[in-house]
């Protein structure tokens with residue numbers, strides 16, 4: 418927690434009310450908003466996200482208690498209600514603390530990857546606060562560990578009439594969507610280098626250049642080698658020309674599939690990530706970031722998602738296929754061929770393309 422965090426538990430009730438009234442927000446509204454944000458997450462059925470929902474619901478029901486936080490026992494009860502079946506062991510306090518601690522740690526990881534998206538959604542709604550997970554460790558007689566969400570001032574202008582230029586609030590009608598950027602959470606070993614942003618400076622910059630340059634050099638050498646081999650074969654009359662050409666083709670294809678998507682990144686600024694970074698859905702993108710939108714030059718693995726205005730499903734930015742060749746478009750998971758939207762990673766707005 419940074420020292421300048423102005424959270425509700427630090428300020429008195431009167432002060433907090435003044436803060437809320439002044440900025441036009443009540444803490445209940447904030448928790449309702451946060452809970453709505455989580456409903457569109459892919460991980461919404463995971464226990465750690467249910468823990469977050471439980472925290473929101475308990476905070477909505479008892480705003481006074483939300484300031485000091487909720488015990489493991491209260492959270493277990495709320496999670497069981499959300500799941501519609503008992504979770505953990507309601508008769509064993511140690512078991513409940515253990516289970517909540519485990520999910521809390523997982524939630525902190527999920528939280529890291531959702532931070533940017535939550536910030537964008539709050540900023541779009543002109544809400545000048547950012548949520549943070551907070552925990553007071555128990556100890557001594559009767560002091561139980563308590564979990565809560567603190568709201569920190571984000572400096573966003575709390576006026577819906579004057580949207581900030583970076584995040585214009587648009588009319589989300591039937592044909593338009595608003596994307597939210599997510600970090601890649603379940604990245605594999607190779608992709609994890611890009612999940613927190615690969616900063617293009619120092620040796621990392623040269624390594625990146627090498628990753629692009631070495632395959633090109635290699636491809637060129639192979640071509641020279643094979644052409645030389647073919648010429649030689651003509652002269653001495655062996656029959657392995659076809660084998661050479663085939664192996665050259667396979668080699669080029671493998672090289673292109675592995676690093677090919679990185680080449681247009683400098684020009685297009687955002688590309689579909691290569692296969693070794695993808696999961697089963699091809700929704701992972703590589704974004705080239707830099708001044709003036711970001712303080713430093715970097716390449717970041719991200720995912721852009723939005724709720725589908727047509728069916729309520731999940732739209733994610735992915736391949737344009739033949740119809741939108743060369744473009745990245747938003748496709749709904751429920752109807753990937755019909756519910757198609759344009760994708761703009763700068764404005765984060767999308768229009769229905771049907």
Ligand SMILES: [Zn+2]
Nearest residue numbers: 725728749756
């Ligand atoms: Zn849809």
